[in-house]
Amino acid sequence: MTGYLAAEPASxxxxxxxxxxxxxxKTAWADQTIPRLEANGHVSNQSQNSVEVGFFMVVPMSLFxxxxxxxxxxxxRFQNEKSWPRGEPLRLSQVKLSRGSTEILHGxxxxxxxxxxxxxxxxxxxxxxxxxxxLNRLEDPTSxxxxxxxxxxxxxPIWLVRRSIxxxxxxxxxxxxxxxxxxxxxxxxxxxxTPADATLVENLEHVGLKGITLDRDAAxxxxxxxxRLLIAVALQARPEILALDEPTASLDPEMARTVxxxxxxxxxxxxxxxxxVCHQPDLAPLLGETVIVMKEGxxxxxxxxxxxxxxxxxxxxxxxxxxxxxxxxx
Amino acid sequence: MNAHxxxxxxxxxxxxxxxxxxxxxxxxxxxxxxxxxxxxIATTRMVLQLLALGLVLGWVFSTTSPWVVLGMAAVMLVVxxxxxxxxxxxxxxxxxxxxxxTLALVxxxxxxxxxKLALGVSPWYSPQVMIPLLGMLLGNSVSGVxxxxxxxxxxxxxxxxxxxxxxxxxxxxxxxxxxAIKAAIHAALTPTINSMMIAGIVAIPGMMxxxxxxxxxxTVALRYxxxxxxxxxxxxCLSSLLLLSLRLRHYFTPFDQLRVAQLDxxxxx
Numbered sequence: 172m173t174g175y176l177a178a179e180p181a182s183x184x185x186x187x188x189x190x191x192x193x194x195x196x197k198t199a200w201a202d203q204t205i206p207r208l209e210a211n212g213h214v215s216n217q218s219q220n221s222v223e224v225g226f227f228m229v230v231p232m233s234l235f236x237x238x239x240x241x242x243x244x245x246x247x248r249f250q251n252e253k254s255w256p257r258g259e260p261l262r263l264s265q266v267k268l269s270r271g272s273t274e275i276l277h278g279x280x281x282x283x284x285x286x287x288x289x290x291x292x293x294x295x296x297x298x299x300x301x302x303x304x305x306l307n308r309l310e311d312p313t314s315x316x317x318x319x320x321x322x323x324x325x326x327x328p329i330w331l332v333r334r335s336i337x338x339x340x341x342x343x344x345x346x347x348x349x350x351x352x353x354x355x356x357x358x359x360x361x362x363x364x365t366p367a368d369a370t371l372v373e374n375l376e377h378v379g380l381k382g383i384t385l386d387r388d389a390a391x392x393x394x395x396x397x398x399r400l401l402i403a404v405a406l407q408a409r410p411e412i413l414a415l416d417e418p419t420a421s422l423d424p425e426m427a428r429t430v431x432x433x434x435x436x437x438x439x440x441x442x443x444x445x446x447x448v449c450h451q452p453d454l455a456p457l458l459g460e461t462v463i464v465m466k467e468g469x470x471x472x473x474x475x476x477x478x479x480x481x482x483x484x485x486x487x488x489x490x491x492x493x494x495x496x497x498x499x500x501x
Numbered sequence: 502m503n504a505h506x507x508x509x510x511x512x513x514x515x516x517x518x519x520x521x522x523x524x525x526x527x528x529x530x531x532x533x534x535x536x537x538x539x540x541x542i543a544t545t546r547m548v549l550q551l552l553a554l555g556l557v558l559g560w561v562f563s564t565t566s567p568w569v570v571l572g573m574a575a576v577m578l579v580v581x582x583x584x585x586x587x588x589x590x591x592x593x594x595x596x597x598x599x600x601x602x603t604l605a606l607v608x609x610x611x612x613x614x615x616x617k618l619a620l621g622v623s624p625w626y627s628p629q630v631m632i633p634l635l636g637m638l639l640g641n642s643v644s645g646v647x648x649x650x651x652x653x654x655x656x657x658x659x660x661x662x663x664x665x666x667x668x669x670x671x672x673x674x675x676x677x678x679x680x681a682i683k684a685a686i687h688a689a690l691t692p693t694i695n696s697m698m699i700a701g702i703v704a705i706p707g708m709m710x711x712x713x714x715x716x717x718x719x720t721v722a723l724r725y726x727x728x729x730x731x732x733x734x735x736x737x738c739l740s741s742l743l744l745l746s747l748r749l750r751h752y753f754t755p756f757d758q759l760r761v762a763q764l765d766x767x768x769x770x
Contacts, residue, residue, distance in 0.1 A: 270762040309665060309758060329756050330671040338669035344662050347680075357670045401666075408670055 255327065255335040257411050258285045259320030261306065266315035268301060275301050277468045278315065283412070288438055289446045290459035290476065292483075298468040299448040300341070303414045306446065307336040330361075337410030341417040343397035345389035345404070350375075353389050353400060357407040377440070378403045379433035395426035399433060406443070415447040419454055431457035452480060508714060519544075558632060567626035574635055578605055581643040585650070599747045600646055607740040608638055611732045619728050637708060637729050638736055641693070645737035646744055649689035653745055656681035657752050658764060665759055674753040682745055689741040693734045700730060 261283040268276040276298050283289055291299045304310045305317055308324055317324045324332050334357070345353050351371060358365045368385055375383055378399040383392070392400060398418060405413060418434065419427035431454050438445050447458040455462060455476060462479045464472040472479050522544065530537045561573050582601035615634060616622050622630045657664060660681065667677035675682070700706055701723075705713070708729055712722040752760055 270765070307669060308756065309669060310761065311754075311756070311758070330673070333669055334671040340662060340666060340669075342662055344666075346663060346666065356667070360667075360670060360672050360676060405670065 255331055255411065256320045256322065257335075260284050261336070261412060262318045263302075263305070263312075264316050264318070266302075266305060266312040266317065268298075268305065268310065269313045274313075275468050276305075276312070279468075279470055281463065281470060281473075283444070283446055285444060286442075287461050288444065288459035289461050289463060290455045291446065291448045291463045291465060292450065292452070292455055292480075293465035295450065296467075297465040299450075299465050300416050302465070303338070303416050303446065303448055306412070306414050307333045307338050309333075309338065334408040335411050337405035337408055337413045339398075339401050339405050339413065339415045339418055341420055343394060343401055343421060345392070345397055345400055348389060349385065350383060350387050350389050350392070350400060351385035353404050354385070354407055356404065374403050374406065375400070377437060378406070379429065379436070393426075395422050395430055398422065398430050402430075402434070402437075406437075410443070412444045412446065415445060415458075417448050417450065418458070419449065419451065427451070427454055428457070434458060452484070455480065558628075561628045561632060564628065567624070570626040570628050570631050573628070573632060577632075577635055577639055578608070581639040584643060585647045595751075596650060596748075599744055600643070600650070603740040603743040603747065604639065604642060604646065604736070607736050607743065608635065608642070611638060611736050615728060615732055633708075634729070634732070638732055641733045642736040642740060645689040645693060646740050648692075649685040649741040649745055650748055652685040652688040653678075653681055653748055653752075656684045657759075661759065661761075661764060668757055668759065672757070674749060674757045677757070677759075678749060678753070682749075685745055686738075686741055689737055690734070693730075693737050697730055697734065700726070706730070 263279050263281045266276055266279040267274060279302060291302065293299050301310070305312055308317075308329055311325075319327075319335075327335075346356055351368070354371050354374065355365045371385055375381070380396060380399050380403065383396065383400075389397065389400060398421070402413070402415070402418070415434070419430050422430060434445060434447070435457055437443060445459065449455045449458050460476055462473065462476040463470055464479060464483060472483065522540075526537055526540055529535070529540070557573070561569055564570070578601060582597050582604060585597050585600050612631070612635060616625050616627075616630060620630060657678065664677045664681070668674075696704070696706070706726050706729075709722045709726040712725060713719065751763065754760060
């Protein structure tokens with residue numbers, strides 16, 4: 172970890188650097204009185220100053236305590252960690268990834284601008300999901316770099332990266348337990364005081380889940396409900412960017428449409444930046460306005476979704492018809 | 502009573518005792534239920550190994566050198582660690598080395614306490630005490646430790662998606678793998694807990710049985726048995742915890758990332 176001069180003093184009165192610097196629109200979601208977590212492990216919302224962040228945090232001498240991130244005050248002070256720069260572009264430069272002897276991504280250059288929603292399309296095995304895993308460091312590239320603004324992701328504590336760039340996986344499998352337990356998990360991880368039930372219900376409504384009781388076993392929800400619950404869970408960590416791996420793949424067409432619409436509304440209402448992987452051409456336009464086309468571990472095209480998809484479709488039709496002709500000739 | 506009152510089993514009798522086993526094997530073979538070969542091999546191996554052990558112990562017990570005893574202990578450790586491989590699906594030499602290290606560390610502490618404080622044997626390396634105690638400890642601990650490693654592997658494999666979900670929400674390795682570690686520790690300790698639960702009620706444990714047959718005073722025999730149970734549970738508990746910490750490094754990077762490539766690789770093999 173390289174040193175930073177911009178480190179906040181380790182006190183509970185830390186001003187909310189992250190929100191102050193935010194270039195994202197102030198929204199209903201952002202205005203909710205949910206404390207944000209700073210890199211130094213403190214809760215920074217003024218109204219939440221009395222919150223007990225872990226047992227010892229009420230003591231100002233947090234130096235001797237275990238912070239919310241599970242490390243001692245010494246470690247945190249020593250590392251001089253920095254808070255997350257919001258509203259910065261997320262850049263991949265010359266990113267390559269190999270697993271064993273196979274190279275899966277062959278030098279990807281991409282920029283995810285703030286304020287835009289992206290959808291990544293491509294055949295299965297083209298490296299879409301793998302690319303997504305690099306965005307919040309579930310994996311690191313073999314070579315190349317992922318940066319937020321001017322800072323490589325590796326400069327931030329890993330939990331801050333993961334909580335700032337959320338991830339929703341393809342298979343909607345909630346954690347064992349009730350809907351409430353799922354929603355509270357990100358809070359428990361950091362030993363934060365948990366939000367009230369009313370807030371949780373509101374958060375569920377945000378993703379289009381109405382009339383779900385918090386005590387319900389999460390495993391009993393339908394596929395679409397589970398998918399939306401997992402989106403709501405990911406949002407509990409207050410991410411700035413949300414990466415979604417085929418959020419509609421395991422759903423029937425109608426449910427897929429509902430989930431895609433919820434995501435669209437969510438991003439309009441909260442300004443959250445989504446990057447979604449999708450292999451259903453009809454749903455892709457609902458998931459983002461800018462499309463990135465991947466093929467065999469490379470980005471082959473990108474741009475406004477209407478244009479690019481039209482081009483892709485024409486190519487696909489041409490290829491299909493040429494295959495048909497060659498098939499008929501042989 | 503003293504040890505000379507003990508009853509020695511005679512060989513023809515033991516051979517007669519093999520009749521039920523032989524009948525069982527015949528039925529297994531006729532009904533094609535399998536396990537015929539393993540049963541025969543295991544029985545033969547057991548007899549040969551114990552005969553060999555008898556010879557070796559006869560020699561070791563007569564020595565006065567601590568090095569011989571320590572050497573014997575080392576051999577026992579290595580052999581018990583190497584049996585791990587046979588059971589572990591994804592076993593590797595590294596796992597065996599780790600089992601060896603964890604068991605060696607914990608067993609050294611437990612044996613030290615047992616020999617110096619509980620028994621106060623002099624000299625400390627007295628082979629008559631060291632070797633049987635070590636045998637009991639290792640024999641019972643290695644299975645628990647193996648179960649822990651096995652369970653961790655299968656849990657992480659089965660719940661890989663959940664583990665990654667937790668990581669993606671900002672969990673540390675330990676937080677993300679908590680359920681898997683818990684299941685592994687439960688798997689390791691449950692047999693020991695169960696056997697302690699029924700000790701003396703349903704079953705008279707092996708060591709105590711041996712001593713009673715040898716004509717030992719029951720109050721002495723029970724002290725040995727308590728000593729060995731506490732030793733075993735402590736060894737299983739600590740060495741499993743230690744081993745799991747070491748194992749986690751194979752599944753996760755220092756940056757709280759699941760090593761997916763490794764899981765995939767193991768799955769294919």
